[in-house]
Amino acid sequence: MSKAMEPDLQTPLGRTSGQVGKEWSHPSNHWLRGFVLDNRASLGTLAVFIVMMAVFMIANPTVFTTWYLYSSVLTTLPVALFVVVPLVFVVTCGEIDLSFPATMGFASWVFALVVQAGYDPFLGIAAAVVTGTLLGFLVGSLVVYGGLSSLIATLGMNFLLRGLIQIINEGKSTSLSSLADSWAYKIFSSQFWGIPVQIFWAIAFVVFAALLYNRHRFGAQVKVVGDNPDSAKQMGIDVKLVRVKVFVFTGIGAAIAGTFSVMINFTWWPTAGDGYLLPVLASVFVGGTPTWGGIGTVVGGAIGAVTVSFIQTGVVAAGLSGFYVQFFNGLIIILSLLGHKWNQARYR
Amino acid sequence: MSKAMEPDLQTPLGRTSGQVGKEWSHPSNHWLRGFVLDNRASLGTLAVFIVMMAVFMIANPTVFTTWYLYSSVLTTLPVALFVVVPLVFVVTCGEIDLSFPATMGFASWVFALVVQAGYDPFLGIAAAVVTGTLLGFLVGSLVVYGGLSSLIATLGMNFLLRGLIQIINEGKSTSLSSLADSWAYKIFSSQFWGIPVQIFWAIAFVVFAALLYNRHRFGAQVKVVGDNPDSAKQMGIDVKLVRVKVFVFTGIGAAIAGTFSVMINFTWWPTAGDGYLLPVLASVFVGGTPTWGGIGTVVGGAIGAVTVSFIQTGVVAAGLSGFYVQFFNGLIIILSLLGHKWNQARYR
Amino acid sequence: LDAQWCKDVHIRFFVGGAEGDAFGTIVYNGAKQAAADLGPKVDYIFSQWDVEKMVQQLREAVAVKPQGIAMMGHPGDAAIMPLAEQAHKDGIKMMYQNVPVPTVVAAFGGGYVGAQQEQQGRALGAEAFKLAGLKAGDKAIMIGPFENESRGARERGTVAALKEAGVDVVQINSQTEWAADPNLAIPPITAALLNNPGVKAVGYPGGQMLGNVATYMQAAGRKPGDIFNFGFDTSPQIVEAFKGGWVQLTADQQPFMQGYLPILSLCQQVVLGLAPMNVDTGAGFVTPQNYEIVSELAKQALR
Amino acid sequence: MGERIIELRDIKKSYGQVYALGGVNLSVDRGEVVGLIGDNGAGKSTLIKILSGVVKPTSGDILVRDKPVNGWSAARSRDAGIETVFQDRALAVQQTIVRNIFMGRELTGSMGWLKVNKEIEEASRLMREIGFTSKVFTPHSIVGQLSGGERQGVAIARAIYKQAELIILDEPTTALSLTETAKVFHFVRQVRASGRSILFIGHNIHHVFDIADRFVVLDRGKVALTADRSEVKSAEDLINFMEDVAHPGGLPGLHDGAEQRA
Amino acid sequence: MGERIIELRDIKKSYGQVYALGGVNLSVDRGEVVGLIGDNGAGKSTLIKILSGVVKPTSGDILVRDKPVNGWSAARSRDAGIETVFQDRALAVQQTIVRNIFMGRELTGSMGWLKVNKEIEEASRLMREIGFTSKVFTPHSIVGQLSGGERQGVAIARAIYKQAELIILDEPTTALSLTETAKVFHFVRQVRASGRSILFIGHNIHHVFDIADRFVVLDRGKVALTADRSEVKSAEDLINFMEDVAHPGGLPGLHDGAEQRA
Numbered sequence A, B: 001m002s003k004a005m006e007p008d009l010q011t012p013l014g015r016t017s018g019q020v021g022k023e024w025s026h027p028s029n030h031w032l033r034g035f036v037l038d039n040r041a042s043l044g045t046l047a048v049f050i051v052m053m054a055v056f057m058i059a060n061p062t063v064f065t066t067w068y069l070y071s072s073v074l075t076t077l078p079v080a081l082f083v084v085v086p087l088v089f090v091v092t093c094g095e096i097d098l099s100f101p102a103t104m105g106f107a108s109w110v111f112a113l114v115v116q117a118g119y120d121p122f123l124g125i126a127a128a129v130v131t132g133t134l135l136g137f138l139v140g141s142l143v144v145y146g147g148l149s150s151l152i153a154t155l156g157m158n159f160l161l162r163g164l165i166q167i168i169n170e171g172k173s174t175s176l177s178s179l180a181d182s183w184a185y186k187i188f189s190s191q192f193w194g195i196p197v198q199i200f201w202a203i204a205f206v207v208f209a210a211l212l213y214n215r216h217r218f219g220a221q222v223k224v225v226g227d228n229p230d231s232a233k234q235m236g237i238d239v240k241l242v243r244v245k246v247f248v249f250t251g252i253g254a255a256i257a258g259t260f261s262v263m264i265n266f267t268w269w270p271t272a273g274d275g276y277l278l279p280v281l282a283s284v285f286v287g288g289t290p291t292w293g294g295i296g297t298v299v300g301g302a303i304g305a306v307t308v309s310f311i312q313t314g315v316v317a318a319g320l321s322g323f324y325v326q327f328f329n330g331l332i333i334i335l336s337l338l339g340h341k342w343n344q345a346r347y348r
Numbered sequence C: 001l002d003a004q005w006c007k008d009v010h011i012r013f014f015v016g017g018a019e020g021d022a023f024g025t026i027v028y029n030g031a032k033q034a035a036a037d038l039g040p041k042v043d044y045i046f047s048q049w050d051v052e053k054m055v056q057q058l059r060e061a062v063a064v065k066p067q068g069i070a071m072m073g074h075p076g077d078a079a080i081m082p083l084a085e086q087a088h089k090d091g092i093k094m095m096y097q098n099v100p101v102p103t104v105v106a107a108f109g110g111g112y113v114g115a116q117q118e119q120q121g122r123a124l125g126a127e128a129f130k131l132a133g134l135k136a137g138d139k140a141i142m143i144g145p146f147e148n149e150s151r152g153a154r155e156r157g158t159v160a161a162l163k164e165a166g167v168d169v170v171q172i173n174s175q176t177e178w179a180a181d182p183n184l185a186i187p188p189i190t191a192a193l194l195n196n197p198g199v200k201a202v203g204y205p206g207g208q209m210l211g212n213v214a215t216y217m218q219a220a221g222r223k224p225g226d227i228f229n230f231g232f233d234t235s236p237q238i239v240e241a242f243k244g245g246w247v248q249l250t251a252d253q254q255p256f257m258q259g260y261l262p263i264l265s266l267c268q269q270v271v272l273g274l275a276p277m278n279v280d281t282g283a284g285f286v287t288p289q290n291y292e293i294v295s296e297l298a299k300q301a302l303r
Numbered sequence D, E: 001m002g003e004r005i006i007e008l009r010d011i012k013k014s015y016g017q018v019y020a021l022g023g024v025n026l027s028v029d030r031g032e033v034v035g036l037i038g039d040n041g042a043g044k045s046t047l048i049k050i051l052s053g054v055v056k057p058t059s060g061d062i063l064v065r066d067k068p069v070n071g072w073s074a075a076r077s078r079d080a081g082i083e084t085v086f087q088d089r090a091l092a093v094q095q096t097i098v099r100n101i102f103m104g105r106e107l108t109g110s111m112g113w114l115k116v117n118k119e120i121e122e123a124s125r126l127m128r129e130i131g132f133t134s135k136v137f138t139p140h141s142i143v144g145q146l147s148g149g150e151r152q153g154v155a156i157a158r159a160i161y162k163q164a165e166l167i168i169l170d171e172p173t174t175a176l177s178l179t180e181t182a183k184v185f186h187f188v189r190q191v192r193a194s195g196r197s198i199l200f201i202g203h204n205i206h207h208v209f210d211i212a213d214r215f216v217v218l219d220r221g222k223v224a225l226t227a228d229r230s231e232v233k234s235a236e237d238l239i240n241f242m243e244d245v246a247h248p249g250g251l252p253g254l255h256d257g258a259e260q261r262a
């Protein structure tokens, strides 16, 4: 920071031709320092996670050495990851999407309908993804072209879509026992060397999304739009389109998440997805993506999801009754926010 | 707008002394037009309410001519009003507070403890209000002096406080049948000419808050801080203090709301207040206070609360099954947002 | 009597839970069947199990003056009392479901359909103790909505019965999200099993979670029969779990009856002037020996 | 000249490791116009933020009418009769003209309730005083509906309210046209004529030269020159001095083109 | 002069009932520097927003190299070789220098994946070219950490990328000090020397006079004067002309003080 304020710009241009050959160098000469600086937010999240796990482990060392504990988390964690990651894009873009739980429910309902009608689950997945895409497009268009506050408008859409599901199904769930024998199940939801395969897909998704965020035009434009939409518009970026795209991405993520959730226990409930609203939101922010837009971290968000997933498990494993879960949820959220606050500068 | 862009400022100052005597006049010469222009947001909310009620009434005229229907809504509507109104201040100030449900639960718990211990309910009310004040101060200080995003930090505080309630009470509720004979009950929770007295208190509160908002230094400063905090700071306003104050106000409102709720039900539940999170939030925005801060409407928020309270009642009375409630919730939120959007300009 | 002898009667029916939870759906179907058979006009009300909301909904229900109201007993005597009084004054017939409210019924009348929560819970505890072959000093886990006194009364009863028999019971408070998506409970249940390795039996609060037992056990690396899983309600998923040997016992509180009977009784009270019904629906236990009887009904969300 | 309104002695201010001000002395007397000039980042805005109490100095003394003060703050500064029109973000654009004029010092009766009518009267008077005579706007008009020049007018009206003794204008004419610049200059003279003092900050040395009685040149957080009007012959003198300070070897660029052509 | 790069014919633009532009003709030839001056609200920014495709004109024709174009947009404008440094809000301050330079035209390989190394190389080259030689910053530095002048440098680097044929600078020196203004002027000459054209918008008529080959004076949405450098004797001429246009009766205020003293 110190040098930033007294730049070496005293010599006006033209006089500097003698120095033109010089090369850029990273502010830190040591690669490790550079790495830490570039990934402060996600490393901060990792630190929170490690401290939390350390506390739980000290409370009960034996449970935390059992693989089953981890494998059980790895079964449900992927469902959250498929929505947390696109939400990092949405928040980076300066918006928020609270309609993903209903989208999860809607898309997985379509999946359930297709499978129940006797079609191949792969077709069901495709149909679910198409549904998620359309719903994301619908929500995004309403927010972006309608010029509405995404916080409230997506909350409204969540009610509206869930209401539609309820009206049509009148509360009936759908059980899909036939799924267990399908190829889709083996590929997406079985175990491999004792590891739930879901997590491989989720990791692949996180890696893909992290690349999309950091190494793709889409990510670059999402960040710029969230940072300074006026500037982005002047530079020829279709700001509205980019905004709609992040909602579509969330719709797709929610569709995959919903489908994975149904494949875990072969049942679709009309409430499917509802339980994910708060944990997923908390994950994004525990993960170190700030609310003001422009910056964020996909990997941090993923670590945030892991952290949030382990709160409940850890509380129970540490031998506390479930009454402590809410308390710890709140505590971790507050501590993470304080940590990131101290860790992150906001430029204007 | 047209004249605004070509101001009559071509003559520099000093030359205009001949015209100094002229008086200001309101842009519209007719008082009614002026009134409508000044109260666009709340009138818009009122229009939404009237249209909604008209639809319900057409669907089932008889039910809606029964006074009892209204009196039953008027019994609990006050509980919502006591939090919606302070939240209008919070949102105007550019913040949000999602911790009020836990504050409601906490403060009314203190009330229940005091009453159960055999003290006078008035003392209980005082204790609850003190608790609400302190919690509001705690949450506000954390957000303001900790520099945290109020959306997430207050969500965290909501978990944390509710967690505390749960840990200590382990789910046990407290029933306070003795309340019915107390003076406090007669004054705050009985009926008067068939009208629940709560609503008189709530109306008094709304009127007081509307004056505070429009005719008091506090309201003026809240608006300025939400509009342009830098400017407010430069003009000597203690921006952080104003922000903390709105959280304290919400704490007080939540405490009163919680106490009223207990007096209606003669029972305190550890989950008290939880059900109010979404309806209250929706009321604020259905009421026409925008999310970006600086402006808002207390009366609109109150009308929003009435609207939201009647959705469920109306849906069921219109003969639709409860499955339609969520759908209509969403629909009303979206339609109101669209209406306000079209009705309100945002200046920068 | 005509086929639709109750045709002109207006009834408000409290389904209870969230739209679409396993229990509520069957109650709803029972009530709808009754409405179809008897002909009354029924309004259905959902409350997400939020007690404050239930009280307000009851207030509104009393206000529209139907001939009968079938209410959930969850808010408890103190909260329901003033409204029951009002209903009594207005001549509205009352039925209560799922949680008994003895003081209210004693004061202003009304019937009750549902298990006697506490008793049913205790009975389940005793039955589980017997069938699982538990001994004093054994360990069991009981999951339940302990954060809500009246909703958790049943599970508290089970805990009490087991404790009285000398079983060491670990209580896990269920989270509201688990009702919307029981998969969310996989990790905590695994953790609880790992934390208490000697556990012989696990009890679950309601249909949604009990139906998911196979998933929980697989996640924790347990095989069918390793642990004695028991709980409340029936559903297609629970029938499947019986088939697979994952679930050993469920106390069927016959939610269909909890939907059907209150409406029948209200019709009888209004049209025929009969006294209110008092039915304990918590009679039956479903075990691996008799689960097939309920399987077809469960599939149609009737049991 | 007259009484000394305010004096800063050896004011230092650092942001982290950056020294924005490295020991500055500055005083303003009654009725004088002081022109504060200097390069970007010289510390001008920081200095006036200290004067107006928005920023606390790292060290140094502040004297009001020759008496040292402790606990200097925005409120104290305004009590001492100092009003500031800041470089930017000066107005709450969604609020009415009245609310902006009385921002932070609302006219209140008992218990903090606003004296609404009094505020409107006063606002009308102030707006008329600075020549804001449009009939389209009332004190209830939203500032966001005004043009840039009109907004500047509101900020100035706010500053002259309560007969401030010293008015600080931080680059009030940046991005203003000649016509509107002229208005501001005329106003500055009006204020001086009424016996009040002005601290005028600007980049355009010609402008500042035209108006100031005394010049203070800041350079990298230090006072490089303090000169009375009588000591400086022309704006060019001042420009040359500043170029020398900034680039002892002569400043390339700005006048190259003209010289090449000439 | 050379080839005609762009021409606007009878461009009108209204915002609601306000006419920002009421029929403007303007053209820029290869290698010339056009200075666009005019009062606040004269429509300068609106005109260049139309040129850069950010704002659509209400009516009028746009010709690129003498061929009329339809569907003019920001993207089309950049394709035609027109780059703009806007008056404000030009940069995304939380992003790196690289991301700002390639905003909206990321260097991508197949499927839209970024060519990260190529971008860094190009950014380094551009920054060096405009004399941004600080070793403290790399192309990965966050723009928010840069000073105002350095940020302007990033905006200019962004504009000269891709050998733009016409660079539009909307008041690039507002709020810049002499030193930094000099840099911008030097750069403008560099660009002209390389055969590219420049449209320079400014309030400071001395500055514009020093640099432009041709002057266009806008007044209330109309072109009040178009003059080659050869037709105008001095900056004062231009100033007088503008004052006449704005206030046929003579402009009070700005020079009063100086005259009174003289």
Ligand SMILES: Nc1ncnc2c1ncn2[C@@H]1O[C@H](COP(=O)(O)OP(=O)(O)OP(=O)(O)O)[C@@H](O)[C@H]1O
Residues within 6 Å of the ligand: A005, A006, D015, D018, D019, D020, D038, D039, D040, D041, D042, D043, D044, D045, D046, D047, E147, E148, E175
């Ligand atoms: N809040 C801050 N944090 C860190 N550094 C700051 C802050 N405010 C100012 N500075 C630094 O202090 C120095 C002086 O800045 P200041 O704004 O006072 O200059 P100025 O003379 O007003 O410039 P300008 O002509 O651009 O308005 C600059 O180096 C600036 O970067």
Ligand SMILES: Nc1ncnc2c1ncn2[C@@H]1O[C@H](COP(=O)(O)OP(=O)(O)OP(=O)(O)O)[C@@H](O)[C@H]1O
Residues within 6 Å of the ligand: B005, B006, D147, D175, D177, E015, E018, E019, E020, E038, E039, E040, E041, E042, E043, E044, E045, E046, E047
């Ligand atoms: N988005 C808009 N909506 C309405 N009116 C506008 C808008 N943008 C500009 N105007 C109006 O159009 C006219 C021309 O504005 P413009 O910004 O082009 O002037 P300018 O010459 O660039 O002024 P400046 O010197 O202040 O930059 C002004 O009257 C302005 O108020």
Ligand SMILES: [Mg+2]
Residues within 6 Å of the ligand: D044, D045, D046, D087
């Ligand atoms: Mg400055």
Ligand SMILES: [Mg+2]
Residues within 6 Å of the ligand: E044, E045, E046, E087
């Ligand atoms: Mg402009």
